[in-house]
Amino acid sequence: MKIDACKNDCMLYWKDDNCLQSCKVCGASRWKDAKHNGETKLKKGKKIPCKILRYFPLKPRLQRLFMCSKTSHLMSWHHDKRVDDGIMRHPADSMAWKKFDEPHPSFAAEPRNVRLGLASDGFQPFGMSRTPYSIWPVVLVPYNLPPWLCMKQENFILSMLIPGPNGPGDAIDVYLQPLIEELNELWETGVETFDASTRKNFKLHASLLWTINDFPTYANLSGWSTKGKLACPCCNKKTCSTRLKNDQKECYMCHRRYLPLNHKWRNDKVSFDNTVEHRLPPEMLSGDDILDQVADLDGLPLTKDPRKKIKISHKKRGDNWNKKSIFFDLPYWKTLLLRHNLDVMHIEKNICDNILGTILDIKGKTKDTLSTRLDLQEMNIRKELHPIQNGDEYELPAASYTLSVEEKQKKFNFLKILKVPDGFSSNISQCVNLKDKKISGLKSHDCHIILQHLLPLAMRGMLCKSVSEPLIEFSIFFKVLGAKCLSIEELEQIEAQIPKTLCKLEKVFPLAFFDVMVHLSIHLPNEARIGGPVQYRWIYPIERYLHFLKCFIGNMAHPEGSIVEGYLAVECMTLCSRYLNTIKTKFNCPERNYDGGVIESDGGLTIFCEPGKSLKGNSPDKLDSHDLEEAHFYILKNCDEIQPFLE
Known part of the structure; x- marks a missing residue:
């Protein structure tokens, strides 16, 4: 379905507004104008819209999952074959899934009702081109399927393609209107569907569990700005931050508030910021609490037209809300325990970059700079690190977290000669520049491997215990968090340990090290306990899917149209290839690397x-x-x- 949109993202020309010629919010024309004469552009006698939203109806795609005999019996796997032994292996094992069933027993009574996750992110369609352009696909993930299938690309449902050249920002709610309307219909009335496994019709309903997004997109979908002193959406108004005067950045420390009330570090002023900590950790807000905070933002026009856009003062409001999210139009959204996921992938990458840049003193990436040392002097803490002024220049005393020239050389040599099994990571050695002592070009998965597996080996024996111990604890924390199977006991252990780890880092690392991404790690165990394994809630498979869509672009003048044509062709071929058992297809060909499951021995090992x-x-x-x-x-x-x- 092609739906015209205002060029300022104010509205969609659909339903009652389908016949309008100009935007009813900003007054901009619906049609493109020629640059030279200013007249309306025509193509084959038709006017050309400024923007076109490509929307893929959800109902027929959900029906197809049950009408296909190869997938219909799998859509109730979470109810028929899932083992409920207290270990979380699938979103159906999570607290969010089970708590959702309690107030909605009629929905839970039919195991074939579909639970969805919504993911969105923008990408540049023109490769390494400097042309600014951003396309935003919105992808739906059906969680009814078993663990080895639900995060596969062939089971993703492309819901819409938000056009460029600019990202939608907070106005993404305008483009989500058709999807929210269809989700409401699927929740309230459902759709008649044929089940190929039982050879009977049934009434299919669907619900949205949560969104999957990186941190900037978190702000667009939730309405809470992820910038400034209240950047943490979990802490909300009780986010604790300090503005560094010399470094001109926000620093998020004060992790002693998450320690037990009788912990000795709460009264330790000298080792931290010269204050005693008596505050309790912030409580998790319910959907009703959030609705109370955004009640005055209901109906706020979302537009990029500077004449019509209403500026919101976060300082006057005392919070970071920019809008009331359109997801609250779903009747069950406020009852969800976890509405928007923090992305573990980007949190790992940012923490890894901070650690490597600071320890190896990489120019442009280190958090230990003159400005940071001057901030320590301004706050009168850690006097041994205060800069020493010699005339017009400053000398920075050596810190416990920095390596000598010989130790840094050993570290770079270790990464340069590193070899890993095929598929374990990319070739990290290509990212190491021995001449300039730099590491550049690390991908998110490379940082995932370095942080979880290589960091303890690389740090062993080179740094003092006060530095190496919290870094190794960080490595263990993400290794436990990223496991395929999660137990509540392990999550409780790392949830109790991560505040201590962050406090140990606060004692030794520079203030600029503690950006908001480092702080967000303290909320990850709680989200894992609510939502289940992170493999179903992080952006890795979505990023790979965006690259998959990007490969469809053949006509650079119409990138969205190219993606649509390519996706529809692949969607059709995917359905057909499920039935071609005797022909080699992507469903029956061997994978490059074995991905688990039962191995049938042929008599050998x-x-x-x-x-x-x-x-x-x-x-x-x-x-x-x-x-x-x-x-x-x-x-x-x-x-x-x-x-x-x-x-």
């Missing part, structure tokens, strides 16, 4: 029964003695049949 694709064709490759020894050790460590002999 199970480690040699894993399916996969060869990397160098069919030509044999003879291993040298060193590689042969490494392969031998790998088999000894990873083969199940050999494990009893190693105990």
Whole structure:
């Protein structure tokens, strides 16, 4: 469905407004004008709209999941075959899923009713071009499917394509109107659907569980600005931050408030910021609490026209709300325990960049600068790090978290010669510049690997205990948080440990290190306890899907149209290929690397029964003695049949 939109993102020309020729908010013309004569552009006798929203109706796509015999029986996996043993492996094991069923028993009574996650992000469609352009797909994830299928690209549902050249910002609510209306219809009346597994019709309903987004998009979807002194949406009005006068940045510390009331660090003024901490951690707000805060923003016009846009003073309001989110139009939205997810992927990347940049003293990335040292002097804390003035220049005393020249060289050499298994990460060694002592070009997954697996090895024996201990604890924290299976006991342990880890870092690291992304890590265990494993709630699969959509662009003059044509073709081929069992398709071809599951042994060791694709064709490759020894050790460590002999 093509729906015209105002060029200032004020409104959609649909339903009762379908016949309007100009925007009823800002007055801008609906049609494009020629640059030279100012007349309305025409193409084959038709006027050209300024913007077109491409909307893909949701109902037929949900119906297709049940009408297809290859997927219909899987849509009730969470009810029929899921094991409920207290371990969270799927969103259906989470508190958010189970608590949603309590006030809505009629919805929960039919296990085939679909639970959805909504993800959105923008991307540049023109590769490395400097042309500013941003397309925003909105993707829906059906969580009824089993864990090994629900986050696969072929099961994602592209809901709409918000056109460029600029991102929608807070006005994304304008474009979400058709989707919210259809979700309301699916919730209240449902749609008649044929189930191929039972050969019967039933009334299908659907609900939206949460949104998946990075931190800037969090602000667009929720309405809470993620900038300034109240940037943390979880702490809300009780966000604790300090403005650094010299560094001109907000610093988010004060993590002692999350410690037990009798903890000795609450009264330790010297090691922290010369204050005693008596405050309690902020309480989690309910949907009704949020509605009370945004009651005066209901009906606020969302537009990019500076003449019509209403400026909101966060200082006068005492909060960071920019709007009332359109998701509250869903009758069940305020009852959800977790509405918007913090993205673990970007939090890991930012923390990893902060750690590597500061410890290795990488120019432009380190948080230990003259401005930060002057801020320490301004606050009269950590006097041993105060800059020493020699004439017009300053000398910075060595800190406990910095490495010597020889130690930094060892660290860069370690990363330069690093080799990892295929598919474990990208080639990190290509990101290391030994000449300039820099690390650049690390992807999010590279930072994920460095933080969880390589950081403890790299820091071992080079830094003092006061620095290495909290960094290793950070590594363990994200390793436990990112596990495929989560237990409540482990989440409670890391939730109790992360405030102590952050407090240890506050004792030694510079103030600028503690940006909002470092602070957000303290809320991640609680979100995992509510929402389940992070693999279903982070942006990794969505980012890969955006690259998949980007590959459809063949006509640079019409990138949105190219994506739509390519997506519809792939959607049709995906449905057909599910039935082509005797032909090699993307559903039955072996993956490049084995992704788990049951291995059927052919009589030999199970480690040699894993399916996969060869990397160098069919030509044999003879291993040298060193590689042969490494392969031998790998088999000894990873083969199940050999494990009893190693105990």
